[in-house]
Amino acid sequence: AQSVTxxxxxxxxxxxxxxxxxxxxxxxxxxxxxxxxxxxxxxxxLLLKYTSAATLVKGINGFxxxxxxxETSFHLTKPSAHMSxxxxxxxxxxxxxxxxxxxxxxxxxxxxxx
Amino acid sequence: xxxxxxxxRYKVAKRGQDVALRCDPISGHVSLFWYxxxxxxxxxxxxxxxxxxxxxxxxxxxxxxxAERPEGSVSTLKIQRTQQEDSAVYLCASSYSGGGGAKNEQxxxxxxxxxxx
Numbered sequence: 001a002q003s004v005t006x007x008x009x010x011x012x013x014x015x016x017x018x019x020x021x022x023x024x025x026x027x028x029x030x031x032x033x034x035x036x037x038x039x040x041x042x043x044x045x046l047l048l049k050y051t052s053a054a055t056l057v058k059g060i061n062g063f064x065x066x067x068x069x070x071e072t073s074f075h076l077t078k079p080s081a082h083m084s085x086x087x088x089x090x091x092x093x094x095x096x097x098x099x100x101x102x103x104x105x106x107x108x109x110x111x112x113x114x
Numbered sequence: 115x116x117x118x119x120x121x122x123r124y125k126v127a128k129r130g131q132d133v134a135l136r137c138d139p140i141s142g143h144v145s146l147f148w149y150x151x152x153x154x155x156x157x158x159x160x161x162x163x164x165x166x167x168x169x170x171x172x173x174x175x176x177x178x179x180x181a182e183r184p185e186g187s188v189s190t191l192k193i194q195r196t197q198q199e200d201s202a203v204y205l206c207a208s209s210y211s212g213g214g215g216a217k218n219e220q221x222x223x224x225x226x227x228x229x230x231x
Binding site for chain 1: 117118145147149154155156157158159162169170173205207209218219220222223224225
């Protein structure tokens, strides 16, 4: 069975400072990992995905994530937060044992202070 | 280019009523997924179609939940005799082809917010 744990339910940062959202996963096989963002009243948008190629993955809007198999982690970072980054972020895992379904973490709500 | 659309965007039902939620996937997308997102939680998988075939319905919480995709395009999620615990946002997603893995990105619709009174 696969699972995802997002270690922080809320993160508050000041505009212009780094953002770190932590994610640990559990998977029976080599997983595919994703980060999605959800703005209020909008659909989920894919930020980036890990496809078993490069362990450092770059996504949209300056976000990136590093896959660390030894730590079963896939933390999301951004060097400098912008006000528009305020949203809910979900770490997601999918693996062959689970077919096509995505398993979401509980989400991290990001607040950006001016 | 049209994305995934869902209707209605908001639905209020009295306990015991039946509801039907519609999903229009991206044209040409083979795979279609339904997820349920309770307030303050991450989405949870309900069911999956490849064309008109329902390949996985392991996430449907009870036999009151039923989904169909008769022509391999539009899908309807039906909930019979709604209960308060059914209140959630119901998300639909589609992907270009079947098979798992990161190559088959799922594109999400805006969701239908169901409130059961």
